[in-house]
Amino acid sequence: MTNHWVDLKNSDAVLIIGGNPAENHPISFKWITAAMEERGAKLIVVDPRFNRSASKADLYAPIRSGTDIVFLGGLVNYVIQNKLYNEEYVRSFTNALTSISADYKGPAELDGYFSGFKQSNAAYDPATWQYQTEKVSAKDGSGNEIQVSVPKQAASLDDPNSVFAHLAKHYARYTPDLVERVCGTPQATFLQVAQTFAATGSADKSGTILYAMGQTQHTVGTQNVRAMAILQLLLGNVGVPGGGVNALRGESNVQGSTDMALLFGDLPGYLGLPTSAQADLKTFLTKFDNTSYWSNGGRFVTTLLKAWWGDAATKENDYAFNYLPKSSGNYSWIPLFEAMYKGTTKGLFVMGMNPYVSGPNARLERKGFENLDWMVVMELFDTETSSFWRAPGVNPQSIKTEVFLLPAADGLEKSGSLTTSGRLIQWRNRVAAPPGQAQEDIWILDKLMKAIKAAYKDSSAARDRPILDLVWNYGDTIDVQAVAREINGYALADVKDASNKVLVPKGAVLPGFPTIATAANYDAIACGCWIYSGYFAPADDGSGVTMPAVKRRGQKDPGGMGTYPFWGWAWPANRRILYNRASARPDGQPWSEGKKLVWWDAGKKTWTGYDVPDYLATKAPDSKANPAGVGLAAQAGTDAFIMKADGKGWLFAPKGLNEGPLPEHYEPLESPTANLLSKLQFNPVVKIWDTDKGKAIGDNVGTADKFPIVCTTFRLTEHWQAGAMSRNLPWLAEAQPGMFVEISKELAAEKGIGNGDSVEITSARGKIRATALVTMRWKSYMIGGKKVHHIGMPWHYSWVGLATGDSANDLTPHVGDGNSSIPEYKAFLVDVNKVG
């Protein structure tokens, strides 16, 4: 989340699209309800079905799964056409005025493609998406006058080369009529949504967008999120209280896991995993912009390498950069399981996860388990994954995989920190010892790493140095606070500034990452995750009592804005709302009294307010940029987005996205219709897997003639992900005992299905059974003048535990997003029929 949970109370319009927080994040409704009751905020829910969140909404808009870019694009178009954007915000804080290469062409001109597509490797060359630059004179660090290239700014938003003009042209095609034809949302409903949400473009209003996997689990998932960001930037809703683009994470600490580089392409703190093309540290570090706060990226990488390899990481050996594994491909979920299926992957560790149930095209993925030599599962309960070898229809004697099930401790049986979706980190103390032989994950990992080190101890091979040199100093029995200290960062020697003043004495914890950015000898710092730096440092809890920041429970709320700065600690720098410089006008004063968060105090010459300013505290709003400067010196006092090379919020993304600088609608892999916007049916950069295509188990793709019904999956309040925890809890199993599929009354009537009937749902990948739940909450859709039925079902179930049923993921396709590779779970084709 750019903002945080409590901040929802500051919103004037809450748009939920691709999420269902009433169901999956129940506590969010404490704050949404507060906004509705106390501010008269409007709640808008856009979803294929009328869900629990929709039951509380002022406005519910149905949308066909997989068409969010059209809906959001329609909103962008509405805001532009009706000039409802916050013009001062757009001109100052976004790249609206920046000129794009004259060679750039968009889908409006190229029938769905952007300029630069290469058919040969199904990829774009982004050369034509770049900013135009111009040379200006500036003084470098030594005071010499030099010529520097800077992005060329257009004189007005109407300039045809400006980002804004390109944006307007691109989205002019996203009309209310198109929304109705593609999404199936009635125009009148869409326009009500547009009018309500666009009203937050007013300087004294703010609107928030909440989303979850309904946005991301598509082949255009990343661009869905981009579309939301564009809308929010236009309305001036980023960086302000009650605004933001807010990802509601699906598990209590998945934000923390992501911060620690859970994903295959990353290092802790989003530093990015080097690729095999980046052979040395210097080459790797060229990826960091030199004209943003990322100019410190090299320092953050260095302190991470020092945390991992300590004395073995020296300036002379590139701080052991060559010890880091280098990525040479896509190691995301689908390729991982494809490799398992093909027998390339030999062993698998599964920690607190149940891939038997949660992976797409699950029948194929499960076959992959059978090719493993070994599998280790760390879990609270026996799961379908740990028991795959004895699943119905499987002969255990034919399975060679050796499976180890290690009983693990529950969240309340261990101490440590959890990070919420709002980046708030809270320390929790163990409340009970784990039962029997169960152990904390960290205990298991500590034993494992010590055993690995012992196994390699006699090796003299260079390739084993990363293991042997790895710093592993958390005690005989691992102490989670020692790990927290390393994540926070500490001084390996006295850390000094340029004038030789000691900033942090040897052995002390780091007060925060600004020390890494300013220290002369920053390589005397070990820091496991720079964005967490400061979270374990001593801090006041607001009452004069000092403790590690993350453990604080101070309840002061300066300004009543719900920032609660003394409660726990939020990354980065205990900042509760990201980009909050933008909560003030370009001149540094709040947009309105009601949305006051941080502002420039001209008397004290400092930024101040109710949150930690996302800015250099002493940088005045009228500061001029020095184009020859390094880091933030290259940015002006109105450049609110300090992590971007040009200091601007990107309406148009010249780099970073594989399928184009602007979100463009393409249909899901399996769709009931031709793309009604262009001739390009499908995201052209997405790899379509075709292993064993045509076989009973394979990467098969269905078509609308055989599978005419659109299907999506969802979660239930009562169950947790793949169900390992909740399907073993009697009260929850009692509340949602088994698999069902939600079907509209109209479809039920057509198919002769009654409520409670047993039905079979088939896709090109498989078939499952479920109980029909016939409901008024689903309606049929009119797509391009043709009636399309849409159904949905939970994906929690399988055959182990107290609540059992067939798995929805037996039906989902093996295809992922064009950038993140997240599987397209949320839109696929099926047929449904009554059993017997």
Next chain:
Amino acid sequence: MSSIAMLVDTSKCTACRGCQIACKQWWDLAATRTKQTGSYENPRDLSPETWSRVTFNEYEAGGKLQWLFLNLGCMHCTQAACVDVCPTGALQHNDTGFVSLDREQCNGCGYCVEACPFRIPRLDVVNTLTGEAKASKCTLCQDRVTNGLTPACVKTCPPGALQFGDRTAMLSVARKRVDTLKAQGVAQARTYGETELGGLGRLYVLTAPPTAYGLPEAPEYPALVNLWHNLAQPLGYAGAGLMTAGLAVNWLLTRRARLSNVEEK
């Protein structure tokens, strides 16, 4: 009338069912085997193991669909038929006006089950041989409330749909909420429980007619109990002997039928 009350604001309820589970957790009530039969509701009915549950009701009016959620449990009526028919005094209005249940004193006669206009109390068979049974129902967490805590369901409610406090204050919250909802265009918003059966200890804010939630539009004090009160009591216990005996036979027959149903389940 109770001096304190619980307010169920259905306009805020998201049906997370934290209340249903919290009740089971606090009272250590066993989970029962349930089956998906085409509904979010499970268990499908109150039982000795389920004293409170949330019902899900789809209601379409004026082209607008509502998914109505109702936290259901003992209403703690002022004119509580269950209290009036209870022969052992197990069911009583306590100091706060709630209907308390002392299971030690309950003889399992089942009169309360039959008398309740909301079908709340249930009998569990303690001894299948003798047919000995005990009644059970929500007591609004007497143990918690008398120790200064809110009922378990109220404590757990994320959106604040469940509130608990002085009845006058709860009523004022409810009325204000209804005004707000009406101003927002929810024409059918209303309170429920203000005057019904002399005033309920479980008050509601509804956004649709009570019947759309499965609640009686105008709950009635059972005529049979009325008869007993208005006719039998003034005549004196001696004169009422015959009638009481007749009623008792009637109750017993009904109860036997009920118990056999329970066992079949």
